[in-house]
Amino acid sequence: SKYNIMAFTEQGVAMLSSVLNSTRAIEVNIQIIRIFTKMRHMLSDNTEIRLEIEKIKGKLDNQDKNMEIVFRYLDELLEKQERPAPKRTRIGFKPDEL
Numbered sequence: 001s002k003y004n005i006m007a008f009t010e011q012g013v014a015m016l017s018s019v020l021n022s023t024r025a026i027e028v029n030i031q032i033i034r035i036f037t038k039m040r041h042m043l044s045d046n047t048e049i050r051l052e053i054e055k056i057k058g059k060l061d062n063q064d065k066n067m068e069i070v071f072r073y074l075d076e077l078l079e080k081q082e083r084p085a086p087k088r089t090r091i092g093f094k095p096d097e098l
Contacts, residue, residue, distance in 0.1 A: 010036040 008016075010033060017029045 008032075010040075 013029060013032045013036065017026055020026055020029060
């Protein structure tokens with residue numbers, strides 16, 4: 001290729017330790033591998049967090065729908081209360097009608 005590659009994979013860095021002989025180079029190599037490991041753990045943690053957030057969003061959507069249903073029922077009950085009861089003629093003895 002036209003340009004030198006400036007990135008390494010974790011396996012490539014691990015292979016470097018077999019080629020390098022100086023203690024300093026090996027120490028740096030170990031640090032790089034530790035960083036790769038931490039990055040891999042962080043990415044997997046983020047995936048788990050993302051999945052948990054999606055679960056929570058799903059639950060919230062269901063709760064929103066349930067709340068809409070509850071409010072609809074409450075509105076219906078209020079409408080029924082606001083309507084006056086129909087006038088009924090009383091049943092039983094009426095002394096003025098004799």
